[in-house]
Amino acid sequence: DRLVVLISGRGSNLQAIQDACARGQIPGRIVGVISNRPEAAGLEIARRAGLTTQVVDHRLFSSREDFEIALSEAIAKWSSDWIVLAGFMRAFTPGFVDRHRGRLVNIHPSLLPAFTGLHTHRRALQAGVCWHGATVHFVTAELDGGPIIAQAAVPVAPEDDEATLAGKVLAAEHRLYPQALAWLCRGQLVLDGESLRWREFPPM
């Protein structure tokens, strides 16, 4: 399968996905990387891996719709099977989400439906949860609300602060996202209406 990865920043998940493609864990390859920020460090990671990159700077567009038209054109050029959001920090309009429905996936740094939105690690610590983690999900019009594909939990230790907890969750993300993308590329699950349909459930 063909993957387009959308980033806004550091790009460590992009790196994990690229590594998983290279070692054959994901039966697919990254055909393009798009950043909405020209200064994203992840662009350098992509270039070093020999991947094709493009910047679609949201600040150059007067409306969200115009930005998304440019983004859709960039994506269409690579005729990808999957649009993989990896630290992409822009919310989409329902129109964009509908156009790419079932092919658009995201990773979020919490055990959804807990802690949608930003600052998830800080909020998890404030809430005093014992377990935190990450979620890969299909993107629907509801922010961080689409059907859940996979989750990884990490225990919260009494001595954890925001930084140590973020590190643990990120390490879990780097295992989780490649696994979920491997299932998707192998056609083991699809988005069917509002919910997931497994064709071949992975062994527990």
Ligand code: GRF
């Ligand atoms: C990750 O924590 C991801 O869950 C969130 O943004 C962060 C991206 O990190 N959506 P990176 O750019 O992949 O290093």
